[in-house]
């Protein structure tokens with residue numbers, strides 16, 4: 019899940035396209051002017067505002083700090099983002115912000131108020147622009163930033179004079195509307211020392227070409243997790259992982275702290291969970307410090323430019339938890355521009371079944387090769403923990419990737435090629451091959467053989483007591499076999515390239531009632547227990563087709 023254990027609400031959001039001006043919502047309603055704030059609460063790129071706001075100076079402490087309070091009301095239908103301009107004069111050392119909003123009673127089943135916050139500097143608020151200085155979603159009620167330091171989620175750096183913007187993201191608005199108050203304190207003085215980022219190295223010691231285990235979806239205090247980066251790195255080592263990707267929601271602030279936490283035994287790759295109102299995607303393998311904007315919806319047609327941006331960095335675009343039922347968490351951008359898809363997110367739940375079904379259905383379509391190119395365009399599956407805080411288990415699940423080395427590029431190459439399988443923990447070992455006509459292929463590879471030549475599919479697995487193996491092709495489940503009681507065994511099944519366009523494996527735990535589950539059956543309850551391991555396919559090609 020995009021599991022914030024505190025509330026089933028994702029932490030951030032996107033842009034709305036311009037809407038027509040409505041007399042009931044007059045455009046650019048002016049704020050009261052003060053020495054610090056001017057102009058209107060404007061929605062990003064919009065001609066209309068969400069409602070009246072007001073700004074009033076409050077008495078500041080005697081040391082010359084200046085404090086400003088911004089208040090306003092956002093009705094149902096408020097823009098996805100509301101911009102509150104703040105004039106920052108010369109000589110400001112630190113900007114500190116706190117905020118809150120009312121939470122009126124709502125009937126059961128009606129969303130209550132939920133409002134995110136972040137800040138953009140004098141470089142502006144354009145989508146994909148340079149002004150981003152941090153976002154904390156709905157996780158924090160206050161933050162501060164200066165040249166040398168910032169609250170996690172925010173970027174230390176120059177506090178230049180000019181018009182900055184507090185950005186509110188009214189994520190859910192109660193029928194009564196949302197009353198907010200934002201307090202901005204400008205602290206004057208000499209800027210502190212410059213911030214030095216410590217980005218992680220792009221390579222760890224590794225074992226040359228080998229299978230490496232990695233969790234590519236992890237949160238820290240830099241978004242809505244309670245774990246420090248140190249705790250995440252320790253958890254990854256304890257889980258037996260070789261690499262992790264850091265994917266805090268909608269910020270790059272953690273990138274600069276991973277350096278000392280990586281090591282010869284642990285590769286740390288920088289990324290982001292791009293958290294839009296129409297689903298979340300993982301940007302894996304970002305250039306350290308790179309921020310990917312998330313303030314768009316599917317209808318805005320902005321997604322392709324950010325996909326290109328990530329790919330220019332050599333990164334991967336991976337839709338996350340596509341069927342998660344939480345508000346704004348379902349994937350609505352399609353899969354045409356994805357490099358892989360996260361079909362297994364955290365402990366196994368019914369939405370993962372849906373994700374695997376959708377992914378599986380796409381495999382045969384992708385392998386159709388109608389243009390004769392036989393290009394390998396199927397979408398690899400991934401599994402990640404999305405762990406935020408205790409008791410979320412880092413590495414449940416993770417990817418086991420065949421990579422040339424334990425380096426950022428090699429690991430991403432393996433994932434991009436689908437040379438990987440998904441494991442619930444490092445206790446699970448698995449090997450899958452297809453052999454025929456004197457040739458052999460492994461996970462993510464192709465075996466080309468005469469159409470009717472026998473192909474032996476061999477799966478060896480261990481670490482799943484009571485487990486059941488399923489072998490699945492474009493025809494569905496073609497073979498089911500229970501493992502010996504100890505949970506280790508080998509399953510061999512014969513097919514041909516004419517019968518099966520691909521073959522992939524699942525290993526399932528028993529159902530809650532202790533039975534193994536039954537493929538090829540219908541019934542009122544779920545047919546399977548939780549997933550223990552899942553492979554990407556081996557593609558079977560008939561030589562003469």
Ligand SMILES: [Zn+2]
Pocket residue numbers: 019020291298338339347
């Ligand atoms: Zn998410």
Ligand SMILES: [Zn+2]
Pocket residue numbers: 019020021235237291404
């Ligand atoms: Zn997440």
